[in-house]
Amino acid sequence: MVPLNQLTKETILKADILEEVFDQEDELYRAELLASLGLRAKELGCKTEFSEMVKACKRVEREMKKKKMRICTLENWTNFSDSPYEQMQCRGWIATDEKIYKENPFGYTDILACYHPILPLERMKNLETGEEQIKLVYKRNGRWSEMIVPKTMITSANKIVSLSGRGISVTSENAKYLVQYLADVENANEDYIKVQYSSSKLGWIKDDFLPYDTEIIFDGDTRFRQLFESIEEHGSREKWFNHVKQLRRSGRMEIKFMLAASFASVLIYLLGGLPFFVDLWGETEGGKSVTLMLAASVWANPDESRYIGDFKTTDVALEAKADMLNHLPMILDDTSKTSARIRDNFEGIVYDLCSGKGKSRSNKELGINRENRWKNCILTNGERPLNSYVNQGGAINRILEIECGEKIYDNPQQTANLLKQNYGFAGKAFVELIRKIGIEKIREMQKEIQLQLFDDDKMQKQAISLSIVLVADKIITEQLFKDQQYLSVNEAKAVLVDRNELSDNERAYRYILDKVSMNDQRFDTDTKCEKWGMIENGYAIIYNSAFDDLCRMGGFSKKSFLSWADRKSLIQTQAGKLTKVKKINGQSCRCVWIKMDDGIQVDKDGFMTVDEDTQMELPFR
Numbered sequence: 001m002v003p004l005n006q007l008t009k010e011t012i013l014k015a016d017i018l019e020e021v022f023d024q025e026d027e028l029y030r031a032e033l034l035a036s037l038g039l040r041a042k043e044l045g046c047k048t049e050f051s052e053m054v055k056a057c058k059r060v061e062r063e064m065k066k067k068k069m070r071i072c073t074l075e076n077w078t079n080f081s082d083s084p085y086e087q088m089q090c091r092g093w094i095a096t097d098e099k100i101y102k103e104n105p106f107g108y109t110d111i112l113a114c115y116h117p118i119l120p121l122e123r124m125k126n127l128e129t130g131e132e133q134i135k136l137v138y139k140r141n142g143r144w145s146e147m148i149v150p151k152t153m154i155t156s157a158n159k160i161v162s163l164s165g166r167g168i169s170v171t172s173e174n175a176k177y178l179v180q181y182l183a184d185v186e187n188a189n190e191d192y193i194k195v196q197y198s199s200s201k202l203g204w205i206k207d208d209f210l211p212y213d214t215e216i217i218f219d220g221d222t223r224f225r226q227l228f229e230s231i232e233e234h235g236s237r238e239k240w241f242n243h244v245k246q247l248r249r250s251g252r253m254e255i256k257f258m259l260a261a262s263f264a265s266v267l268i269y270l271l272g273g274l275p276f277f278v279d280l281w282g283e284t285e286g287g288k289s290v291t292l293m294l295a296a297s298v299w300a301n302p303d304e305s306r307y308i309g310d311f312k313t314t315d316v317a318l319e320a321k322a323d324m325l326n327h328l329p330m331i332l333d334d335t336s337k338t339s340a341r342i343r344d345n346f347e348g349i350v351y352d353l354c355s356g357k358g359k360s361r362s363n364k365e366l367g368i369n370r371e372n373r374w375k376n377c378i379l380t381n382g383e384r385p386l387n388s389y390v391n392q393g394g395a396i397n398r399i400l401e402i403e404c405g406e407k408i409y410d411n412p413q414q415t416a417n418l419l420k421q422n423y424g425f426a427g428k429a430f431v432e433l434i435r436k437i438g439i440e441k442i443r444e445m446q447k448e449i450q451l452q453l454f455d456d457d458k459m460q461k462q463a464i465s466l467s468i469v470l471v472a473d474k475i476i477t478e479q480l481f482k483d484q485q486y487l488s489v490n491e492a493k494a495v496l497v498d499r500n501e502l503s504d505n506e507r508a509y510r511y512i513l514d515k516v517s518m519n520d521q522r523f524d525t526d527t528k529c530e531k532w533g534m535i536e537n538g539y540a541i542i543y544n545s546a547f548d549d550l551c552r553m554g555g556f557s558k559k560s561f562l563s564w565a566d567r568k569s570l571i572q573t574q575a576g577k578l579t580k581v582k583k584i585n586g587q588s589c590r591c592v593w594i595k596m597d598d599g600i601q602v603d604k605d606g607f608m609t610v611d612e613d614t615q616m617e618l619p620f621r
Contacts, residue, residue, distance in 0.1 A: 004036060009044045012037065018057045078185075080117040084144060085137060088119060089188040093181050097139075100181055113181040115169040116140055120186045124148065124198040124219050127205060129370050133198065133219050134186075140167055148219055154182050202231070203327025203376070204269055209431050224324045227309075230301040231328070235422030240297065241481070243418050244426075247294070248485040252408050254280060254291055256473065256487050257495075258379065261400075262295035263430050264472035265329035265377035270439050271446055274398075275322075275356045276465040277378045279335070279386035282404030288381040289333060290412045290419075291404070295379055296331050297419040299427035307331065311338040315349055318342075319358040323372035328427075335382030335389065346389040353378055354398040397461045400469070400495045426480065433479055446471045452489050453496070462496050505564035508556035513597060515550055516540045533591055534584060539572065540594045541582050547592045562592070570595045 002011065011017070021037070024030040034054060041050035077087045078095040093113065094101055100118070102111040122135040132151040137144055147166055153159045157175040164170050170178050186193060198219035202210045210218055211231055218228055247255050261278040268275065280288050293302035300307035308331045309321065322330055330353075342349055352358070358372030380386060381404075387396045409415050434442065450467040454460065473487045516535075521527035523535045532546040542550070551558040562578040565571045572593035574580040582591045 004040045007037075007040055007044070009046050012041055012044060013046060013049055013053055015053075018053055022057050022061060076188075078117070078119065080139065083117070083139075085119060085121060086192070088185055088192065090181070091184045091188050093184065095181075102177075111177055112174050113177040114174065118168065118178075118182070120154070120182050120193060121146070123151070123186075123193055123195045124217065125195055126219060127197055127199050127216065128201065136168075136182075138168060140169075155179060201324060201326040201374075202228070203266060203325070209266075212428050212431060220324050224321065226305075227307060227321075227324070230306040231299055231424065231427075232301070233424040233428065234301065237422075237425040239418065240422040240425055243415070243422075244294070245481055245483050247409075247415070248481060248483055250408075251485075252405070253487065253491060254287070254402055254404050254408055255294065256485060257402050257469065257492070258291050258295045259298070260469045260473035260476065260487060261377050261379055262298045262329050262331075263426075263476055264469045266327045266427075266431065266434070267442065267468050267472055268377065269327050269375040270434070271443060271468055271471075273375070273464060273468050274461070275354045275374065275376055275378065276462075277350065277354065277380060277386060277399040278402065278469070279399055280379075280381040280402045280404050281335075281383065281385045283406075284383060286404040286406055287408030287412055288404050290409055290416050292331055292333055292379060292381050293416055293419050295329065297423035297426075298430075299328055299424060301420070301423055303420045308333050310334060311342050313339060314341055315345065315352065318349065318353065319372050322353060322374040322376065322378075323358060325376055326374050327376050329377045329379055331379045333381060335380055335386055336384065350386075350398060396497060398465075400462065400465060402495060426476075429480060430476065433475060437475070437479075442471060442475075445474060449474075449489070453493065466492055466496065504556060505561050508551070508554060508561045509565065509570065509594075511554045511556070512542075512547075512550055512594060513540075516542075516594075516596075534582075535596070538596050540596055541584075541591045542594065544579060544590050544592065565594070 002017070007017075017037070021030060021033045024033065038047065038050060038054075041047045076089050076091055078090050079087070080095065081097050090100075092102055094103070095117065097117060099110075099115050100113040102113075104111050116139055118136060118138040120134050121137045124133045124135065125131075126133070133148050134151050134154060135146060135148050136154070137146050139145075145167070149163065153162065157172075157179050160179055161170055161172055161175050168178075196217055197215070198217045199205050199210060200218070200220040202218070205216050208216050210216060211228065220228060244259070248259075258278065258280060267273075280291055282288060292308060296302035296307045302308060310333045318330075338346070356373060356375050385401050385403075387399050387401060446467050449470045450464060453463040453467055453470075470487060470489065470492060477483065477486050516523065516532075519532065521529055522532040523540070531543075532550075533540065533542040535541070548558060551561065562571065566573060566578055571578065572580050572595075577590075578592075579590045580593050581588050582593075583589075584591075
């Protein structure tokens, strides 16, 4: 450009001077040049003429921009600069970096859809529900971002307004037009916008396994996005395997069992099993939390608030999380830290999670929502055994309890830090092994182990669950770690509960006998208190109403217990009824006649005595 002091009144008004200024792309530099030229024009006495020339140049520039936009409109294509995505047809819309709009033939203002670039990029069809979601891409503050939303959200002006919370420039004023624009682009580009099959669940989906197979993508709830993103390979595969092999060589059952249970989770569905709990319990600082981190590191990031959850939530949230994880293990830390709702219904939570199916719920259209379903292993830990929170045998039968001894790890902090930095390799390798071995071969392995575990004195449900854990242990020991550190069948059998211990009716019988022994004053004739009945000829004869109260206090079914006791010949019956009439204090009462333990006898005065064979020998005479 000519130096300012060399410009004359004639040359400063020439078109080539201003053309050179308006060719500048830097707006600030252009403004500086115009300001300097304006001051020089004032000095030369042609300020007014110069201002008119500047206005004319600005009009020309605006017309040139409009001409470019019209060319874009005629072609009916989006025209976003620096876009990593291909151009799309947009029908009658003018789509530029500045705004997306239509010219209004009946008014002075344009029909505005959005102030920034936005496009529908991909349709996702959920394999479970058939419902569609859509991937939107948009540009704000010079950056392109992506989001996945339900298809119904962008087809309703009322619903699309909620996207303003995600950074989309949409209000109640332009919502209708944004819906129209997105629909036009989607329909005009059906051949370009591909349909991607998706799932909101992890694990086995048809012949694929999420998240390792990319043919199907995850479109789950945004609440679990962080959980999903934690499932990845990170750090060094070699470091993880070397350290875990070293831990397995320590011979600690807790390490080997929880590792095997984590792998076993993805076998439950393939082997037709039911979900079950594996609970590691023991005193604090034994290494329970680190062992839970070890089990989580098979699949995902074991750091706090990543893959591992807790019980400080609701039953509905646990159900939704189990549905999302599907076949991957659900890992919950510290059974003592529970919300009030979980604590009051712990037994129900165990039943629900082990049923593998959520509650049926209706929607606002009075239809039925998709039922949540899962088949996985739930790993927990705590200072008390999980079965101490439940009473019924059915719940206990779904729990494998492992007692945590003292100091599992020489350096727990070192193990925890290494697991946080290296994780996610073993799970993918295990899935590949399952495919290589084949499900038929794995079923044969499970049947062989199951035959070794079945025992008339043990519960079969627990034996089936344990057999799946031992199959997983066999596979990882022989083909993943190759270290011969098997879980022995006899050692593993110790976690199985005896049938008699588990039977609700057996426990009810022991409970009632204990209550009779603890309340002998309620069965004598001397003590002044509320009476429950009397003891006579080896039987506890209990008033019907008192027996109802005992069953209610213990949480047992009176009808179920009496039916079982009759089959076991532990009660006396009369006239086809499970109770018998007894005259007490001259009044006939219908009572429950329960046979006392064989070792408990009654003397001529009605007091309980103990046989010499069962009496504890005193240390002195």
